[in-house]
Amino acid sequence: MLESLLFILLILMSGLFIIIALIVMFIAFIKKSSALKKTALKIIVIPFLCWGLIAVWYLITLPSINKSEMENFAGTYTLNSSDSESLKSSKSRINQAKLILFDDGTYLFEGREKIGLKNQGTWKTGGNDGLFEFYDKNGNLSQWASPYDKDDNYSLSIECQNGQDSETILFVKSKFE
Known part of the structure; x- marks a missing residue:
């Protein structure tokens, strides 16, 4: 602002x-x-x-x-353990979702489609209000994520719609990189 x-x-x-x-x-x-x-x-x-x-x-x-x-946010992200427990209890079958952000602006996503991310595409920083933008292979915007950086603990918060309910999913960067 x-x-x-x-x-x-x-x-x-x-x-x-x-x-x-x-x-x-x-x-x-x-x-x-x-x-x-x-x-x-x-x-x-x-x-x-x-x-x-x-x-x-x-x-x-x-x-x-x-x-x-x-460059700082590039790396492998997994679902936050508390979020993944609540998601496992839901009716939909969920695999451990993994999001890999590369510093060249591309990403790979392994997980459920309901999050809104495609399996691969591009990402960039500097979106509206500091949001990260995720695009599919065709260049269409598929999802936004709110970045968080506290003492080099990087995480991404993605809000997805499940019918009329809204759910916030938190991806946390692995520290083993």
Whole structure:
């Protein structure tokens, strides 16, 4: 949310300084003042700085953060033991689900189809509100996951729909990697 507010502030500030520079330039042409023209040109630098900050954030910083996050979360995930016990008690037969995230952006999933994940596909970080996005082989979005990182204990929370009920499934990263 802070990122969005800063983005809006930079856009509004650049727009304001463009308007100010145009007004100063208009006055400079009317008065034929070279000093005012130089002032207008100095003012117009501020919007370019704002746009430069936006470009640096979205073209350099954010992709670097997302790549680092993909490397940290890559690994083998299994169902949380308390979640798997509650799932085993349900009527549907369940195998021990396993989700393998590769740092190149692909994944393999072995488990029940009701979770919403396909057997293989791609994943990426940086989705809405920090969610991970999982895509099938055709590029269709199949599921979202909420990432958690507490003291290098990585986990993914996936919410799936079972009829009218909603169920949250927690995958925990294996520590043996």
